[in-house]
Amino acid sequence: MATIxxxxxxxxxxxxxxxxLVCWMIWILNxxxxxxxxxxxxxISKHFDLSADQWGTVATVVMLAxxxxxxxxxxxxxxYGGGWKRARFQVPLVLGYTAISFLSGFKALSGNLATFIALRVGVNLGAGWGEPVGVSNTAEWWPVERRGFALGAHHTGYPIGAMLSGIVASFVITVFGEENWRYVFFFAFVVALPLMIFWARYSTAERITALYVDIAAKGMTPPDSAPASQVKGEAWRTFIATLRNRNIALTAGNTMLTQVVYMGVNIVLPAYLYNIAGLSLAESAGMSVVFTLTGILGQLVWPSLSDIIGRRTTLIICGLWMAASVGAFYFANTLTLIIVVQLLFGLVANAVxxxxxxxACDSAEPSATSTANGIITTAMFIGGGLxxxxxxxxxxxxxGWTTLHGYTVCFFVMAGCALGGALLQLFSHRPPAMAVQLDS
Incomplete structure (x- = not known):
């Protein structure tokens, strides 16, 4: 019988x-x-005189990192260990990749295409590594019964960060001119430095022990953040066992296909608004993040709902919604319709x-939480890189850039990927039921 x-x-x-709050702010910066x-x-395409396929190659190299x-x-x-120890990985990672990003803001260091790409690859090596670590850290500070809510609230930082990227890019181009577009890279490190100093001091064994005692005393389930075995070769055996987990493997495939959609929209939409809709560079940067407004709402609603109706059912609904909304860009032939479709897409774009x-957290062994999240993240970034x-x-x-037909094909290909991801969930196992009484 299910436990209430x-x-x-x-x-x-x-x-x-x-x-x-801390992990959410880290996620915004990421x-x-x-x-x-x-x-x-x-x-960037205009500055370095790149064609559509050349820009796609550049973005692929950067994103695959x-x-x-x-x-x-x-x-x-x-x-090494979870819980409070996880911050020991977050702090140097965040400071490292935001510092590299800061350096790429100087024209003397990123003045040619090769050095610019190298610096952005360095940023993404750290940012990609930091994602599963940050997700695991969030999960390990919350009771299991509220994991969906915690990860959903944490991930609202992504559409906020994406929205800020559009706002800041538009502001910099408008105020300082398009020749000074690199100024946008100065922002993250300035915020990260004091935040990471605080987090390094706050994440302690005493605090997380007191937290787990409190969680258990209130009738909830503390996360298991015990370190994995140190036996030689055990880490790789854990990885293989985690990869063979049917739910994790299928969800990784779903993640990869969905990221093709999400990253595809981020690649196609700014170019579409600039080359087809006729907006300026600053306007196209700002208008391409309208979907993040509803993305924030979606990340609060759908993950919390998945705590109640199940992860698989929620992902199938979101996948069908994403396919329909991306396909609807075909009919969005005015700026108003583009905004409406973006808002509909945003309701699920970030929520999944x-x-x-x-x-991954539900399906993995307790000592393999971050490994499972790493598999999901890797699949996501492979899709995002392709x-x-x-x-x-x-x-x-x-x-080419100024012809509508190519953009139309992109929208329908992305819709097909979203539909394919939803179909994968039909073959996953239903996890054991656990009824949760939500008194919020």
Missing amino acids: KKASLRSIHRHSWVSL AYDREIVLRLGPT LALLDIPGSMWSDR WPIYYAV APMLMGSLIAMGG
């Missing part, structure tokens, strides 16, 4: 809320540093990622 447990947000300890390059797609260190970094993190991570090259090629084959 109270999981009121009013009963959540302050340490959980503080950790969520999203900003990734997405800012996509917002500047037309500007996100996938390279996720699994080995996650395994290292799990082997915390659910994917919740599936998307720019795919979309750039489709636009080029359709006639």
Whole structure:
């Protein structure tokens, strides 16, 4: 019989809320540093005189870097230990990749295409590694019964970071001129430095022990953040066992296809608004992030709903919704309709990622949480890395930057990917039921 447990947000300890706030702010910075390059797609293409397929190749190289260190970094993190120790990986990672991003703001260091790409690859190596570590850290400071809510709230930082990337890019181009577009890279490190100093001091064994005692005393389930075995070769055996988990493997495939959609929209939409809709570089950067407004709402609603109706059912609904909304860009032939379709797309565009991570956390062995999240993240970034090259090629084959046909093909290909991801969930196993009483 299912166990009924109270999981009121009013009963959540302050340490959980503080950790969520810190990890949420880290996630905003991570999203900003990734997405800012996509917002500047037309500007960078113009500055370096890149065609559609050339820009797609550049973006692919930069985005695939996100996938390279996720699994080995996650395994290292799990082997060292979870809970309060996880911050020891977050702090240097965040400071490292935001510092590299800061350096890429100087024209003397990123003045040619090769050095610019190298610096952005360096940023994404750290940002990709940091994602599963940050997701695991969030999950390990919250009771299991509220994992969906915590990861959903955490992930609202991504659409906020994406939205900030559009706002800041538009502001910099408007105020300082398009020749000074690199100024956008100065933002993240300035915020990260004091935040990481605070987090390094706050994340302690004493605090997380007190938190777990409080969670258990209130009838909820504390996370299991015990370190993995240190036996030689055990980490790789854990990785293989985690990869063979049917739910994790299928959800990784779902994640990859969905990221083709998400990254595809980020590649296609700024270029579409600039070259087809006739907006300026600043306007196209700003208008391409309208979907993040409803993305924030979606990340609060759908992950919380997945705690009640199940992860699989929620992901199927979101996948069908995403397919329909991306396909609807075909009918969006005015700026008003483009805004409406963006808002509809946004309701699910960002919502699925915390659910994917919740599936990984639910399905993995306690000592392999970050490893499972690393598998999800790697699949996501492979899809995200392939998307720019795919979309750039489709636009080029359709006639280039200024021809509508290529963009239309992109929208329908993305809709097909979203539908394919939803179909994968039909073959996943239903997890054991656990009724949760929500008193928030």
